[in-house]
Structures are given as C-alpha cells and as structure tokens.
Amino acid sequence: MSQENTPDGPFTPTVEPTRLFRSPVVKLSSKKAHELEEMQECNLEKLVEYVRAAIEKPFCFDLINKPGRRTTCTCLQDLGEQIDDEEVEACAKSLFLFCKLDYAERKRMVKEWIRSGLAAQLMFQGMQRETTTRVFLLPGSTTRLICRNALCQFIGYGQKSWKGVVKLVKSGEDPVHGLKNKVGNKLNSKSMDLFHVFFTSMKEHALPRATKIVRTEMVDGVNTLVELREEEKDIVELPSSMTKRGLYNRFIANQGWKIKWDNKGRLLKKTEIPDTEQKVTASQLPSWSSFRRFWKSEYPKLVIQRPSADICDQCYVFANKHKYCEHYSPSELNRNNKKKGKHQEEEEDRI
Known part of the structure; x- marks a missing residue:
C-alpha cells in the first residue's frame, strides 16, 4: 500500500471516539455538578474538532472490506462544502450521546441505521452508484446523507464491529455483550x-x-x-x-x-x-x-x-408495631402519650 493511499491525521481507522470518551462519560455521574458540566463541554469541543477533521478529507477510506484503502467516494468533501457550524455542533452532540450509551444500546442504534440503509438501497436500486451508496444519515441531521465508511469513521466502527452488527440484522438477534453474566477473561x-x-x-x-x-x-x-x-x-x-x-x-x-x-x-x-x-x-x-x-x-x-x-414471628409483629417509635425521643413519646390521655379523658367526660 502506498503512502498516498494510507489514512493520515486524526481520522485513521484506529481512532474511535467511543473509546476516547467512553471512560470519562461513565464517570460523569460520580462527579460534582460543575465538574460534570466542564467535562461535557470539554468532550463536546473535542468532538467538534473531530467532526471538522473528518469533513476536511477529500475522500473516504474503506473501513469494512479493505481497511485503509482510499475509495472514490467524496461524500465527506461534499459534506464539508454544504454544512454550517450549527450542523457540525449537532453532529458532535449526537456522537456524544452515542458515546454515553452502553454496549447493547449502541449496537441496537447501529442495527437500526443498517436496516434503514438497506431499505434505502432497495428504493434507489438502478440509480447512480453515488446515490445507492449514500444511504445513511449524518448523526444529528435529517437531510445529510453519507456512505457507510463515513458513518463508521464518525461512530468509530471497524470491519469486525460493522460486520458483527450486519450479522445481527440478518439473524434478527438482539445484541448482547459476550461477557454478560460471565467471568472476565483476565481471571485465570x-x-x-x-x-x-x-x-x-x-x-x-x-x-x-x-x-x-x-x-x-x-x-x-x-x-x-x-x-x-x-x-x-x-x-x-x-x-x-x-x-x-x-x-x-x-x-x-x-x-x-x-x-x-x-x-x-x-x-x-x-x-x-x-x-x-x-x-x-x-x-x-x-x-x-x-x-x-x-x-x-x-x-x-x-x-x-x-x-x-432474620427475625421470628413475634419479633416481626413487635417491629411493625413500634417501627415509628425510634424516630421520637423519650420526652416526645411521653408528651404524645399525655396528649392521648387528655383526649381520652375529654371524650369520657363528653360521654
């Protein structure tokens, strides 16, 4: 493979935004409110730079069939000439939300993207190749169409991940992590x-x-x-x-x-x-x-x-009967008992 056809810059097949931001995002819930907002803003800024670096490329790289090979698709270049800053930020926010999903939810979302893309290919069958390959919506957009390689670059999917989800689409199975309810691989x-x-x-x-x-x-x-x-x-x-x-x-x-x-x-x-x-x-x-x-x-x-x-039947009855007494001090209990006694005396006098 020549150096001309080798991906360069931050947009190589090895770079995956879900891996870059997954660990910090998981820890957001344990942070304080101001730290959480700062971390979100920092990650969004990095994702905006990530999207801008993507649309500056004049061509797409094949990440599925022959990883690293330059293709003839120019959907990223066309995208860079058409979208504005608001659409770039919307794409970055959509990718950030995608990073916050767990393993199964991310797989389900990609599964729906593939299903809609396959349906669009059937509708555009017989048209130009450019039309039949650009069948996936840009994350965060409802009008911009891109190819599957560009989508894989945005969401950080490679050959193995993409073909694994395609297999799930064909079989109709629900995505499940391989180590769910199992012991980790590191345990000897x-x-x-x-x-x-x-x-x-x-x-x-x-x-x-x-x-x-x-x-x-x-x-x-x-x-x-x-x-x-x-x-x-x-x-x-x-x-x-x-x-x-x-x-x-x-x-x-x-x-x-x-x-x-x-x-x-x-x-x-x-x-x-x-x-x-x-x-x-x-x-x-x-x-x-x-x-x-x-x-x-x-x-x-x-x-x-x-x-x-861990109690017997009699203790269970006793606990239910006096479960609210522990919330009162002895002086408050005596005061309440005196009030109850006065009310009873007043009722007896009325009778």
Whole structure:
C-alpha cells in the first residue's frame, strides 16, 4: 500500500471516539455538578474538532472490506462544502450521546441505521452508484446523507464491529455483550479454583431457610391444597451479619494477605499477614470486581439473608408495631402519650 493511499491525521481507522470518551462519560455521574458540566463541554469541543477533521478529507477510506484503502467516494468533501457550524455542533452532540450509551444500546442504534440503509438501497436500486451508496444519515441531521465508511469513521466502527452488527440484522438477534453474566477473561484457572474452594466452604455457614406455607383454593372450592409461595428452590442463605465486602476480605485473608480500603471503598494497599503462608503473590490476587462477577455467575443461589427476614414471628409483629417509635425521643413519646390521655379523658367526660 502506498503512502498516498494510507489514512493520515486524526481520522485513521484506529481512532474511535467511543473509546476516547467512553471512560470519562461513565464517570460523569460520580462527579460534582460543575465538574460534570466542564467535562461535557470539554468532550463536546473535542468532538467538534473531530467532526471538522473528518469533513476536511477529500475522500473516504474503506473501513469494512479493505481497511485503509482510499475509495472514490467524496461524500465527506461534499459534506464539508454544504454544512454550517450549527450542523457540525449537532453532529458532535449526537456522537456524544452515542458515546454515553452502553454496549447493547449502541449496537441496537447501529442495527437500526443498517436496516434503514438497506431499505434505502432497495428504493434507489438502478440509480447512480453515488446515490445507492449514500444511504445513511449524518448523526444529528435529517437531510445529510453519507456512505457507510463515513458513518463508521464518525461512530468509530471497524470491519469486525460493522460486520458483527450486519450479522445481527440478518439473524434478527438482539445484541448482547459476550461477557454478560460471565467471568472476565483476565481471571485465570488458578483464581477460579480458589474461588470455588472458598464459596463451597461458605455453604457450610448457611442458615435454615424459612418457608411460606399457604393454602390455595381448588376448583371445587375446598381449600385443602398446601404449597409454598414465593419460594425459590436450592437457595442457600448466609447469615445477615455477613457482607459481600467482608467475605472478600476473608477470601483475601485465606490467601495470606490483608487489604486496606479508604472511606469510599477503594483499594489502598495489600500487605502480607505475618506468620502466614502467602499462597499467591500480590499481583495474582483476584480483584473485588472479579470476586463479585464470579459470585453472580457461578453461585447465584448463594445469597446473604436480608436483615428484615432474620427475625421470628413475634419479633416481626413487635417491629411493625413500634417501627415509628425510634424516630421520637423519650420526652416526645411521653408528651404524645399525655396528649392521648387528655383526649381520652375529654371524650369520657363528653360521654
């Protein structure tokens, strides 16, 4: 491939706006209000520059069939001569909203773009090639048409991503992330064995599960059928005094390590427990997120009992009867009781 046909500048196939802005956008919800606005403005300015760099290109690059090859399509050049600054900003805002979507939602949006593009190609069949290739709307516009390569450049899609969505369009399947409800690829077999041993041992601390026995009305009107209501089979409940983070600390301690968290739940450091064998190195310790994902995917029936369910029948009645008393101080309770006593005396006098 000659240097003339090689993409240059910020608009190469390797540049993907969803990857550049996805991580900062995900963290927007945890920022303060003024920081959130500043980050949004900064990302929008970068996306505006991104769009301007795109429409300055005199041709499109093939990103699907032969990535990196220069095509004869000039839709980007024509676009740069026609659109104004407002349309550029509208395109940047649309791309910013696209970056904020999760994996499945982005795939669904691209899926609808492809379906509408295929329908437009059928309508324009028999016309000039330029008309049959420019069947996709520019993000943020309702009138500007571009080719699929230009659309891929704007949304940051390459050959694999585009053909994957085309396959979903043909099969009619819904896009699902490959690691949904699964353990991450970074978790090795040794860590998985350690997890299995730990969670199997945790089942020994399970409590007897309370059941809800009810009678249901039969067809003949006789209430003789007894069954369980709202009961899931094979549920293993751990004591309500346990927590997920506490179990993770116990798992790390079993490997001979101790971890320290800050007040926001972030991991600060890992230290060795004295006079204890370290089964793995500090770098080999599974992360907190891997621990939670493994628990959710491999042991979904192992749950921690709700504190509200950890009481007997009499305690449950007592809790319902006095659940509002904790919001009042003793002096306020005495004052309320005196008022009630006065009202009762007045009613008795009236009678």
